[in-house]
Amino acid sequence: MFLSQVIDNTIKKLKTQLANILTMTNLFLGGFAIIFTLHGNLSLSLLLIFLAALADRFDGLAARKLKSESDLGKQLDSMSDIISFGVAPALLMYEGILNVLSVPGIFFTILYISCGAFRLARFNITESNGYFTGLPITAAGCILTFSYLGIPYFPPQFFLFLTLLLSFFMVSPFKIKKV
Template sequence: MFLSDVLDQTIKKCKAQLANMLTLANLTLGGFAILFCLNDHLDLSLLLIFLAALADRFDGIVARKLNIETDLGKQLDSMSDIISFGVAPALLIYQGILSEFGAPGAFFTIFYIGCGAFRLARFNISENNGYFTGLPITAAGCLATLSFFAIPYIPAPFFLFMMIILSFSMISPFKLRKI
């Protein structure tokens, strides 16, 4: 009887942390994406950002399905998102093309990260009423990452303009219905 009680408690504890483990997988993949980007492995960085997006998608689903949503999980998710969909995509696009612009390229790379952090902070203190205010950082990060494929085909100024648009879209007041 004792062993089964211990096993039941262990399973409950693991189940309660499953969403956080997926969130930490998101953070880990984003962290590795940054490291690979810094070492000029941009294609691998791109792949890791998209894998982080999958982990991010499933952490929320698991938390809701298992009814284990917590304030800690919400904060951890935002901290992971700034790494995986703020810093990692910004660095990928900077390394891929924006570095050619010198100071403006660097400025708008950092501006994107700052807007993403602002967007996440605003999300964390707002009521979730079925809508997002501004473009979610996950969507902005995935769009920036996806644009990496177009670097050989589109003039470089497009990417500077795109980062500006994504930045302002994250902090804008427009509403998007959650899906």
């Protein structure tokens, strides 16, 4: 009887924390992506950012399905997202191509991270109404990461422009319906 209660309580706690576990998985993958970028393994970094996007997709689904949405979960998700879809893709692109542009490459890398942080902060203080205001950082980060594959085919200025465009879209006032 006692063992059964312990197992039931453990399962219940795991269910309530599943979304946070997935969010922390997102954070870990983004952190590892940054480390691998710093060590020159850009292809592995790209893979880890996309795996972080999968974890990010499922953390919200798990929270809603298990009715475990919380303010803590929302804040933790945003902090994870700035790592996995702000810093990691920006650093990947900087190391992959933007560094050849010197000061503009540095500036637009930091601008992208700053706009991502602003977008997440704005999201955290607004009520959910079925729409996102501006491009979600997850989408921007995935687009920027995916563009890494085009480095052999496009000049560095293309990536500078893309970084600027994604930065602008994240902080812009347009609405995107949530799916």
